[in-house]
Amino acid sequence: MQLTREKWSKNFSEWFEWVLREGEFYDYGRYPVKGMGVWMPYGFKLRQNVINLIRNLLDSTGHEEVLFPLLIPEDLLRRESTHIKGFENEVYWVTKGGNEDLDVKLALRPTSEVAITLMENLWIKSYKQLPKKYYQIVSVFRYETKATRPMIRLREITTFKEAHTVHETYEDAQRQVKEAIEIYKKIFDQLAIPYILSERPEWDRFAGALHTYAFDTIMPDGRVMQIGTVHHLGQNFSKALDFKIQKKDGSLDYPHQTSYGISDRAIASIVAIHGDDHGPVLPPTVAPIKVVIIPIPGKSEDETKRIIQYSLEICDILNKSGITCNADLDMDKTPGEKYYIWELKGVPIRIEIGPRELSSNTVFIKRRDNLKPYTIKREEIVSKVNEILDDIQESLRKRAWDDLKSKVKYSNDIEKIKETLEKDLGIIEVPWCGRNECGLKIEELTNARVLGYPTEEEREINDKCVVCKMDAKTVLRIAKTY
Amino acid sequence: MQLTREKWSKNFSEWFEWVLREGEFYDYGRYPVKGMGVWMPYGFKLRQNVINLIRNLLDSTGHEEVLFPLLIPEDLLRRESTHIKGFENEVYWVTKGGNEDLDVKLALRPTSEVAITLMENLWIKSYKQLPKKYYQIVSVFRYETKATRPMIRLREITTFKEAHTVHETYEDAQRQVKEAIEIYKKIFDQLAIPYILSERPEWDRFAGALHTYAFDTIMPDGRVMQIGTVHHLGQNFSKALDFKIQKKDGSLDYPHQTSYGISDRAIASIVAIHGDDHGPVLPPTVAPIKVVIIPIPGKSEDETKRIIQYSLEICDILNKSGITCNADLDMDKTPGEKYYIWELKGVPIRIEIGPRELSSNTVFIKRRDNLKPYTIKREEIVSKVNEILDDIQESLRKRAWDDLKSKVKYSNDIEKIKETLEKDLGIIEVPWCGRNECGLKIEELTNARVLGYPTEEEREINDKCVVCKMDAKTVLRIAKTY
Numbered sequence: 005m006q007l008t009r010e011k012w013s014k015n016f017s018e019w020f021e022w023v024l025r026e027g028e029f030y031d032y033g034r035y036p037v038k039g040m041g042v043w044m045p046y047g048f049k050l051r052q053n054v055i056n057l058i059r060n061l062l063d064s065t066g067h068e069e070v071l072f073p074l075l076i077p078e079d080l081l082r083r084e085s086t087h088i089k090g091f092e093n094e095v096y097w098v099t100k101g102g103n104e105d106l107d108v109k110l111a112l113r114p115t116s117e118v119a120i121t122l123m124e125n126l127w128i129k130s131y132k133q134l135p136k137k138y139y140q141i142v143s144v145f146r147y148e149t150k151a152t153r154p155m156i157r158l159r160e161i162t163t164f165k166e167a168h169t170v171h172e173t174y175e176d177a178q179r180q181v182k183e184a185i186e187i188y189k190k191i192f193d194q195l196a197i198p199y200i201l202s203e204r205p206e207w208d209r210f211a212g213a214l215h216t217y218a219f220d221t222i223m224p225d226g227r228v229m230q231i232g233t234v235h236h237l238g239q240n241f242s243k244a245l246d247f248k249i250q251k252k253d254g255s256l257d258y259p260h261q262t263s264y265g266i267s268d269r270a271i272a273s274i275v276a277i278h279g280d281d282h283g284p285v286l287p288p289t290v291a292p293i294k295v296v297i298i299p300i301p302g303k304s305e306d307e308t309k310r311i312i313q314y315s316l317e318i319c320d321i322l323n324k325s326g327i328t329c330n331a332d333l334d335m336d337k338t339p340g341e342k343y344y345i346w347e348l349k350g351v352p353i354r355i356e357i358g359p360r361e362l363s364s365n366t367v368f369i370k371r372r373d374n375l376k377p378y379t380i381k382r383e384e385i386v387s388k389v390n391e392i393l394d395d396i397q398e399s400l401r402k403r404a405w406d407d408l409k410s411k412v413k414y415s416n417d418i419e420k421i422k423e424t425l426e427k428d429l430g431i432i433e434v435p436w437c438g439r440n441e442c443g444l445k446i447e448e449l450t451n452a453r454v455l456g457y458p459t460e461e462e463r464e465i466n467d468k469c470v471v472c473k474m475d476a477k478t479v480l481r482i483a484k485t486y
Numbered sequence: 487m488q489l490t491r492e493k494w495s496k497n498f499s500e501w502f503e504w505v506l507r508e509g510e511f512y513d514y515g516r517y518p519v520k521g522m523g524v525w526m527p528y529g530f531k532l533r534q535n536v537i538n539l540i541r542n543l544l545d546s547t548g549h550e551e552v553l554f555p556l557l558i559p560e561d562l563l564r565r566e567s568t569h570i571k572g573f574e575n576e577v578y579w580v581t582k583g584g585n586e587d588l589d590v591k592l593a594l595r596p597t598s599e600v601a602i603t604l605m606e607n608l609w610i611k612s613y614k615q616l617p618k619k620y621y622q623i624v625s626v627f628r629y630e631t632k633a634t635r636p637m638i639r640l641r642e643i644t645t646f647k648e649a650h651t652v653h654e655t656y657e658d659a660q661r662q663v664k665e666a667i668e669i670y671k672k673i674f675d676q677l678a679i680p681y682i683l684s685e686r687p688e689w690d691r692f693a694g695a696l697h698t699y700a701f702d703t704i705m706p707d708g709r710v711m712q713i714g715t716v717h718h719l720g721q722n723f724s725k726a727l728d729f730k731i732q733k734k735d736g737s738l739d740y741p742h743q744t745s746y747g748i749s750d751r752a753i754a755s756i757v758a759i760h761g762d763d764h765g766p767v768l769p770p771t772v773a774p775i776k777v778v779i780i781p782i783p784g785k786s787e788d789e790t791k792r793i794i795q796y797s798l799e800i801c802d803i804l805n806k807s808g809i810t811c812n813a814d815l816d817m818d819k820t821p822g823e824k825y826y827i828w829e830l831k832g833v834p835i836r837i838e839i840g841p842r843e844l845s846s847n848t849v850f851i852k853r854r855d856n857l858k859p860y861t862i863k864r865e866e867i868v869s870k871v872n873e874i875l876d877d878i879q880e881s882l883r884k885r886a887w888d889d890l891k892s893k894v895k896y897s898n899d900i901e902k903i904k905e906t907l908e909k910d911l912g913i914i915e916v917p918w919c920g921r922n923e924c925g926l927k928i929e930e931l932t933n934a935r936v937l938g939y940p941t942e943e944e945r946e947i948n949d950k951c952v953v954c955k956m957d958a959k960t961v962l963r964i965a966k967t968y
Contacts (some may be wrong), residue, residue, distance in 0.1 A: 017556060018546060031605060031608070031609075034605070034608055035555055035601075035604075035605065036552075036604075037559060037592065039559050040555035040557060041555070042552065042553070042554050042605055043552055043554075043556065043610075045550035045551060045552055045620070048551050048552055048553055049548075049551075051553075052551075067532075068527035068530075069527065069530050069534070070524065070525055070526060070527055070530055071524070071525035071530055071533075071644055072517075072525075073517055073519055073522035073523070073524065073642050073644075074522075074556075074594075074625055074642060075519050075522060076519075077518050077519060077643070092584065092585075093584040093585065094583075094584055094863065095583075095584060096580050096583050097580065097581065097582040097583075098578050098579065098580050098581075099579065099581045100578070100579040100581060101574040101576075101578050101579075102574065102577060102629045102631075103574075103575065103579075104578055104629075109582075110578075112790060114555075119517075122517075122518075123513060123516070123517065123524055126516055127513075127526075138527070143556060143612050145556075147583030147584050147586075149584075151622075157782075160555050160556060160557070162553055176550070195633060204530055222707070242594075273796035305925060310774050339569065346499030375765075385828075402701075407881075
């Protein structure tokens, strides 16, 4: 078996749908509502592990989980006018209850800023209660007109983690933006997903935000996918909902807010980015099964029995030490068929146990990520497996980051940029004067999308704007996006 | 402080809304959609603990968690005709996406039998894959025409655990019904909720079921509330969706199914049943905070500082041993104000630490359920607190069961039955011949609801049917219900 990434990178969409369905992650395209899929048991466990990882990071930084109603009355959704304009064409409306027409149309939440601000107005009266950080993990709905894709562009986004925070001052909210960015970096690091962080340009901010910061990653086909956003909302929503608090100096004023979200796309990235032609490789931090044991039949029925017994003992040792293990004892399938199935499920370590391992009191380990084999003594199994899992996690992270970095290029030549975006895709950084008109022109000339500009480090650019040829102030990142 | 249950039992609705909002469980009646409320952080934690308890019991009995889309197309929902008739008047319909009218109306799931059976038809081909047990925990929607009540009668039921199973034969499905009943008994036992199990009469079965078994409990005001149901669906849904499997004998046939559900009402029961005039008493199995520590200020600033230090040490010891503890250090509130707040949140144990405890290296414990005080040495804190928590759990369970049993009465006198149902409420068992017409007549005569008849033990009835005066075959349970 050779490690290949031909199908994975060249026919990514096909590869992805095959993995999701055949690997029993997510059944898509067969449920009779466009853009909505079913989380199957194995995929649900992966999803749950990702959710738990996110929850731990949010809870440990003072975020409190809540659950708001799905339905938002039309008049409430219209309270912040920029906001509703951004979503108007994508909202699903409930208009009937039983056979009755409803008096007020009810939206399936596209996001929850207005609903949450409405209740914050009842709950929060004073700066003493601030900062306040809420979050919920819910389905949100978008009546997408673009082509839908499993987990990537859905009409029901089933795993939307949305955080909403309230602060006394603009600066406090800006500090929260920084905290959110740090938390998201930790989340993506633990998921071994590489990212590039940009501030979105003015014309591509979240509807109702003063600033939008976005995490993007690059998918195997070179297209760029937004995987997380952080918004400084200023006082836009608190003003729209007349939400005031008492400040330290005794005055009443509108508080400042932020919101930040991560969706199913985090899970899509995990499945996609670490893949090869045999399927995905799940990072050990979130793999539902970390080790699968496949017994190799012996020369006699008795030997096979002893091999199975030995396999169960090893599996038990691993499970008891906290390493989720599954022994595949289905005797209707050949070992080869089982390899295929468990590779497709992305289980990071395979253990084969046959007559040789039985007689030598060892196990044979094969890593899913690089196919490296190990023969391990029984008494070393737990420490060695933990070591290999750590190494897989680190290797996945490193390879994915190297891959991403190799796909971020710099160019100041429009023709070359267009060519690269057609052929290799990825992200191109182009010198930019900082003016919106030139940014929009770049999108037009390249038929690509502006991701935004770097936020964290100051970037020294000794070049001219690719459009107007004036001195460039920063780079603008452009890409073909999902 | 005296333990009283005056407000609790006499003005239960008022008490319940006060506890939910002031105890910061669930904000109801202020979100601008009728019958939909907001889970606040503290209530959300209680909900999460209940969900985890249910998940553990389901996962350990071979149930697999999945997640299906919220929306069900009208034509799919209409495939099982009895089923849709049962729900038709309560379905919320999505008719618009953006500004477009949808071709097919989409229902907000009222329950998921048809959607799940549709996908099972794609996933399950052979008896070898059976039994198959799926479940999901989701919001379901009912356009209720009756008066809504927080957590009890909602239009968005946010915590609907619905299980759906598939079996080769009728008998296999019947065995599953029994397993489900045993699981539900365990769930309610762990939540310290007493119940009475009945088979619902033919005229009150789940729409599309052959048999419906229901768990009912009695609320503090004497009204009866359904808290769990288990349905034998036979082949009704598999036939409606043309879902066939290969049986052991090689033939193709429709499999047999069951479904069973538990809702927010389980959480409502926990909050309601163990209450008193100061608020709820949460069973330690699911209490978000098991111990609250309240420091009592000392005679000097320095003494107070040492008391706070000591409180934090005790809190740390408890948290590290797995007993969730919170030290309330808010110095703007008096100890009395804090007692009020934490009683209202139902925290099972309060620890007071003042000068006396500091100097004697002890803690003063007060139980929430019976106000019993204890003075404990520091070194015994963990074992003693665990002992008291176990005792609280058992006392809550026992008191609630005694209370329920005292409210189940037997009568064969229609006038007396009517009087009891008006005055004391509870459940009345009446002798019954077994015929539907007499059952329906009992409902009419008493203006109450038939819960059904006992399933488990055979009941020897040496009496005459309360309507037709023929020999009674069993008892029929009647009650004023929620």
